[in-house]
Amino acid sequence: MKTKSPFIKIDKISMWYPQKSKNLFMSIREERKWIKAVDQVSIELERGEILGVIGESGCGKSTLGKVLARLENPTNGDVYIDSVSTKELMKKDTKKFRRMVQIVFQNPFDTFTPRDTIEQILLRPLKIHGIGKTNAERREICIKALESGGLRPADEIMKRYSHELSGGQLQRISILRSMLFEPKFIIADEPVSMLDVSVRSEIINMLLTLSKEKNATVIFISHDIALTRYVSDKIAVMYLGKVVEYGDSDTIINNPKHPYTQALISNCSSIDPDEQREIIKIQGEPPTPVNPGPGCYFASRCFKASKECFQKYPAATEVSEGHIVACDRWY
């Protein structure tokens, strides 16, 4: 038995959306159909750890992020931060929860309201959460934060509107704003995919330094596998709402066990032109997440699938320490 419970425990969290039937008559007669965007995901994380979540589009990465930040209420399951149920916390003290968990979105141009200056945007949350007594004090906090993120002259930037800044600057402000409350848990949903390559690394490095400084746990959602490996300590591979493989990032990249991960990584092109790649071809596209199963969701595209794979969803097995694979034919 474990003596110490993990810092963040995601416990069988699920997000199912009901599928609307086109036909009213059918909708009464038929059983209700569910789109299982996130299905029974359980992950445990320590303080300061960075978890990368990878997968194809539509596999539920972003929904997972939204559910963890409680922008959507999960159908089932719960998240415990420091053994505190966020479900309970959300009911009792929403503001406290919001201070603990912050989210950084993909598109920095959509993150900020175009009507307000950066100053207004940054001061408002501080005021709502009662940080700093006077406006001057709050301004001071913001200026310090902006300068720590390399946005100089901070005074000048505070006066501007969001459309007067570049995407890189905006994304930096977005990350800095989320850090203002010293959150324990940050969800970064594709924070750099909208940005230019030359700016990307600065944003990533900033996110890494800040989260290390504040000792925050980060979930880094991305479809860029090489970048995720660079950023994270652990990687979870998602397919149709399920985590199919989970482990240390180097183990996952260099020694993937699940056929889907193997295919995903073999298809990821490297910038090294000499690297020999042997592409594992998988057939077709992910099937719809409407009532999948009963077998392994990947079975229809899998190159290793056997009869059993179509009958029962494989149980998660621990291949080596901390390396979990949800496949019966991983060997």
Next chain:
Amino acid sequence: MNQLLEIKDFSVTYVNKSKKVYAVKNVNLKINKGDSLGIVGESGSGKSTLAMALLRLLPEKNTQITGKANFIGKDLVQLNQKELKNIRWNELAVVFQKSMNALSPVHRIGPQIEDIYRVHKPNASKEEIFSRITYLLRLVNLSERVYTLYPHELSGGMLQRVSIAISLVHNPKLLIMDEATTALDVVTQGQILDEIVKMEQTLDVTRIMITHDISVVAASCNKIAVMYAGEFMEIGYVKDVLKNPKHPYTRGLLSSFPSLKGEKLKLTGISGYLPNLSVKQEGCIFAPRCQQATEKCKQEKPLGVEMNENTVWCHLYSSGGELINEDQKPVYKD
């Protein structure tokens, strides 16, 4: 050598009432038959403008195109609309990032392609068209069934495959792919790139690939051109340029990509931003962001330096390699 396209002193300027934006400036480029060239650079560096100008798809009212683009004996800059019509699809084809959006949602895939086929071959028989289209669909790894489907029945990756198939209906000599795989998933992108490379061997097309993702170029091209603020910084074979980048900008760009399997090196970006392209700048365009810039870089525009079949536009090498003449004729060593 079998030259397909030669761009000489090619410039594209966007003009409006208040200012001029110099999007592409005096570019020189040669593409041989069978080459696959990848053009990479940040957004706003003029990659797409160059391609659109070559295709003559930019609005003529507010763009100025100067220079020469010699495409198998014809100057693309001087052609009139009628001549362009003859070239498009027949000899020059393009696939855009969202080419799939061009498909009509109310027609089946097959008849749509038939229409395109008939533009250049009005008298083609139905059987001929059908066999050609199904051949192309198979080539891009789609089943013949797609012929009778509607676009909404296909996924994004399949639709993009259809667009690639459409671009090949008349066996074009030059295919331009402007971020054609960017919107796709890793798995789909990897497979399509693989198919493109294989397809090229069977069909004998030359390809220009425009992308911001160097790994796409590494996986599918033999030559690479690095573009920055409307100018080429470095052109050469992929294996040389990516292994041994010469230009400081190429180096900066490469070091901002994490490697998939190699060591975890610290990512370093390029500080600063693209220069204002409406102002003509003295000296090397990259100098304000370059860490190795000297006084000379700020005053004098670097000329192309030829080094082992690769060309670098940087003062760092002006003494090391052989200088190219003013009219940019490459000097080959014996």
